[in-house]
Amino acid sequence: MGSDLLLAGHLSLAVVLIVVVKVLVAFVALLVSVLLAIWIERKVISDMQNRIGPNRAGPWGLLQSLADGMKLFFKEDLVPERSDRFVFKLAPYLSVIPAFITFTLVPIGGSVDIFGHHTELQVADPPIGILLLIAMSSISVYGVMLAGWSSGSKYPLLGSVRASAQMISYEAAMGLSIASVVLITGSLSTRDMVTQQLGTFFGFIPHWNLIRLGIIPFVVFIIAITAEVNRPPFDLVEAEQELVGGFHTEYSSIRFALFYLAEYMNTITMSAIMVTMFFGGPDGPDPTFLHWLWPILWFLVKTAIFFVIYVWFRAALPRLRYDQLMDLGWKVLIPVSLAWILVIAAMRVSRPLGFALVLLGFLAALVLTRAISIGHERAGQARIQALPGEEINGDS
Amino acid sequence: MAQYLPIVIMLVLGGVFAAGSFIGSGLLAPKRPHRAKLAPYECGIVPRSEPPERFPVRFFLVAMIFIIFDIEIIFLYPFAAAAGELGTFGVIEVAGFALVVFIAFAYLVANGALSWGPSRKQSYRVVEERLASKVPTGVRGE
Numbered sequence: 001m002g003s004d005l006l007l008a009g010h011l012s013l014a015v016v017l018i019v020v021v022k023v024l025v026a027f028v029a030l031l032v033s034v035l036l037a038i039w040i041e042r043k044v045i046s047d048m049q050n051r052i053g054p055n056r057a058g059p060w061g062l063l064q065s066l067a068d069g070m071k072l073f074f075k076e077d078l079v080p081e082r083s084d085r086f087v088f089k090l091a092p093y094l095s096v097i098p099a100f101i102t103f104t105l106v107p108i109g110g111s112v113d114i115f116g117h118h119t120e121l122q123v124a125d126p127p128i129g130i131l132l133l134i135a136m137s138s139i140s141v142y143g144v145m146l147a148g149w150s151s152g153s154k155y156p157l158l159g160s161v162r163a164s165a166q167m168i169s170y171e172a173a174m175g176l177s178i179a180s181v182v183l184i185t186g187s188l189s190t191r192d193m194v195t196q197q198l199g200t201f202f203g204f205i206p207h208w209n210l211i212r213l214g215i216i217p218f219v220v221f222i223i224a225i226t227a228e229v230n231r232p233p234f235d236l237v238e239a240e241q242e243l244v245g246g247f248h249t250e251y252s253s254i255r256f257a258l259f260y261l262a263e264y265m266n267t268i269t270m271s272a273i274m275v276t277m278f279f280g281g282p283d284g285p286d287p288t289f290l291h292w293l294w295p296i297l298w299f300l301v302k303t304a305i306f307f308v309i310y311v312w313f314r315a316a317l318p319r320l321r322y323d324q325l326m327d328l329g330w331k332v333l334i335p336v337s338l339a340w341i342l343v344i345a346a347m348r349v350s351r352p353l354g355f356a357l358v359l360l361g362f363l364a365a366l367v368l369t370r371a372i373s374i375g376h377e378r379a380g381q382a383r384i385q386a387l388p389g390e391e392i393n394g395d396s
Numbered sequence: 397m398a399q400y401l402p403i404v405i406m407l408v409l410g411g412v413f414a415a416g417s418f419i420g421s422g423l424l425a426p427k428r429p430h431r432a433k434l435a436p437y438e439c440g441i442v443p444r445s446e447p448p449e450r451f452p453v454r455f456f457l458v459a460m461i462f463i464i465f466d467i468e469i470i471f472l473y474p475f476a477a478a479a480g481e482l483g484t485f486g487v488i489e490v491a492g493f494a495l496v497v498f499i500a501f502a503y504l505v506a507n508g509a510l511s512w513g514p515s516r517k518q519s520y521r522v523v524e525e526r527l528a529s530k531v532p533t534g535v536r537g538e
Contacts, residue, residue, distance in 0.1 A: 007398040016401070023405045027413075073417075073424050081434040093414050100410035104403055124402035131473065132403070153436030161451050165458045172465040179469065183476035249437050254421035258414060323512035326458070330510045334465060335498075341472065342494055345479055345487045353484065357491060364498055371506040379508030 006119040018114055023104075026123045030103050034264045038065040040304075041311045048315040069257060077253035082152030091150060092251075092258040095143030098136035099265035105132055106272040107194045109282045109295040120191060121282075121296065129188035130178055133273060134171070137228055140266070141167045144230075144237070147259070148247035159246035163230060163237040166325060170227035170234075173333035177221040180213055180341040181277045183348075190273075194281035210278040213344060218278045220337045225274070227329065229266040231310055233317035236325060271306035275299065331372055339364060457509055461501075468497045 006015055039054065039062055046053025054061030079085055109121035126132065141164050148160020185193045199207040210218050227234035238246030248259045275281055279302050282295030320328070339361035347354035435442070475482065475490050482489075504510065 007401060011398055011401075019402050020405060023402050023409060027406070027409055073421050075421075075425055076428065076433075077418075077421055077425050078429070078433055080436055082436055089418075093411065096414050097407060097410040100413075101403055101406050104406050123406065124399065126399045126403065151436070153438075155437065157451065161455045165455045168462045169458060172462060172469065175466075175469040176472070179472045179476045182473060183479050186477065186480050188473070188477055244437060244439070253425055254417045258417065326510060326512045330461075331505065335501075338468075338494060338498070341476075342487070342491050345475075345490065348479065349484045349487050353487060357487075360491070360495075367502055368505065371502040374506040375508040375511050378506070379511035382508065 006117055014115060015117060018117055018119060022119070022123050026103060026108075027100065030100065030265060030268070031261075033268055034261055035065040035069070036062075037264050037268055037307055038068075040307065041314075044308060044311045045315050048312075072254055072257040075253040077255060078250075080152055080250050083250065084150040084152065087146050087150035088250075089255075091143050091147035092255050092262075093143075094146065095140055095262040096258045096265075098140045098143070099262040099269065102133055102136045103265065103269045103272070105129065105190050106269065106276055107191050107281050108299055110292065112292050121292075122191060125189055125191045127189065129190055130182065130193075130277075131188055134175055134178065137167075137171060137174070140262070141171075143259075143262070144247050147251065151247075151250035153250055155244045156247050156249045159237050159243045159249070162243075162322065163247055166227055166234065166236060166329075167230075169326060169329040170224040170333070173220055173329060173337055174224035174228055176334065176337035176341055177217040177224065178277070180217045180337070180344055181209055183341060183345055184209060184212055190276050190281075193277055194283065197280040198283055206280060206283065208278060208280045208283070213278075214340070216340045217337065218274075220333050220340075221274065221278070223328070224333060225270045226310070226313065227325070229263060229270055231263075231267060232314040233319050234325060235319060236322055239319060267310055268303070268307060271303045271310065272299075274306055275302040331368065335364065335368055454512065461504055461509065464497060464500060468494065 006018065042064070043053045043061070054064035057063040057067040079088055104123035105125075107120065107122040107125075111118060111120045113119075144167070145160050145164040148156040148158075148163070151157070181193060182188055185196050187193070193209070197206075197208050197212075201207055201211070205211060230237045235246075237243075238248075243249070248256055251259060282299040284294065284298030286294050339357075343354060343357050343361060346357040471493060472490065475486055479486055
């Protein structure tokens with residue numbers, strides 16, 4: 001089970017102080033990385049689109065996001081008269097606080113000694129571990145849902161019902177792919193996940209969950225969390241052509257900034273979680289000097305790579321249509337990840353049982369394909385019957 | 397429970413940060429409300445109708461179907477965490493459970509509960525069939 005040795009014994013004042021310092025460092029680091037991430041996203045997207053991007057505020061436009069954030073403090077904060085005022089003001093909290101909490105799970109480096117106390121470079125390592133991530137991503141659905149519902153306007157409402165349906169759909173796929181990582185780790189703790197991935201196969205292939213689990217849980221996970229944090233190509237929540245700004249159309253000033261902040265924090269945290277779960281977290285080559293620094297460096301490099309991959313997704317992929325989104329989530333990702341976790345579980349026990357389950361999986365795929373085609377036919381027929389009679393009968 | 401202390405501190409800090417931003421914005425931002433500013437956003441058109449309180453029932457359906465899988469995931473996590481000790485028995489039990497859920501899921505899919513789109517091919521085919529059966533042959537194609 002996961003537990004930070006620092007908090008295992010008696011809680012002295014020094015221990016509490018160390019915890020507070022760790023939380024503060026993580027908090028500031030997260031905020032600074034959001035500012036950098038927004039800058040990186042804008043710069044990379046500009047490069048991909050043959051533009052220059054922000055280049056006025058600070059060297060290479062580095063301070064652009066800070067300037068934008070400060071500007072938003074000076075903007076008028078409107079609460080629409082038809083809104084439910086309490087819920088309207090509550091929603092940004094529900095969006096931003098889970099984003100902060102999720103980050104506490106991420107192991108940033110190895111362990112260090114501070115003032116005679118041994119501690120892990122990770123804000124929290126609770127026994128529930130990765131379940132906290134699932135809990136927090138469920139709560140952030142409330143943030144989006146309530147924001148749209150309480151605005152008292154049609155575009156936010158439509159955006160938020162879409163968002164909540166999308167987020168809960170992909171949460172199932174996300175949960176199943178995380179379950180396969182839990183299965184192979186045998187523990188919910190993120191620290192255990194990282195320590196289990198140390199070492200190599202045959203001396204050169206890293207012993208990462210990516211390889212141990214096959215690529216499929218990773219692919220499911222990256223697609224599911226892209227939908228979960230509403231990043232393109234799954235940003236139907238804020239499809240400009242249909243929904244203006246989506247669920248935060250009515251939000252202005254700092255309330256909007258908090259939603260924006262939460263989105264980027266979630267993206268960074270999810271990149272970090274992905275690195276933790278599938279890419280060994282802080283694992284990497286360790287030269288003989290500066291032992292505490294290298295894991296942090298590897299972790300940062302891997303996380304940055306995944307963040308840039310998200311930006312790349314945004315630049316390269318067109319937005320999905322809603323039915324494509326739902327079909328992908330329900331009819332592909334969920335069955336595939338469910339079958340895969342059963343196969344992994346069976347393969348760990350015995351090979352024959354594993355192959356029996358592979359066979360069962362193919363059988364299930366056939367059944368599902370048939371079910372999908374029947375479903376399409378029935379939905380089509382229902383739609384035809386719902387049409388007014390004269391349209392079908394034509395002029396006759 | 398001491399392991400949850402950092403999470404509680406982070407929760408408080410996040411709350412203080414959000415509240416502090418609101419207070420800061422309240423002190424710094426101008427306040428010049430106007431009827432047009434406070435109206436729901438409608439691309440410049442004066443809204444006449446009440447805010448819509450109806451949306452497609454399909455979204456509720458998705459939420460209900462999600463519960464099936466949520467329950468399955470809830471049962472999968474304890475199994476996943478203890479798979480080493482449960483061995484073959486555990487795998488067969490979970491596979492049986494997954495099979496039951498899968499049958500329910502296949503039933504839902506076959507009923508069109510998760511078919512959102514226009515499903516163009518199918519719809520057109522049905523329309524064609526209907527037209528063929530109802531419209532006199534002379535009218536068709538003109």
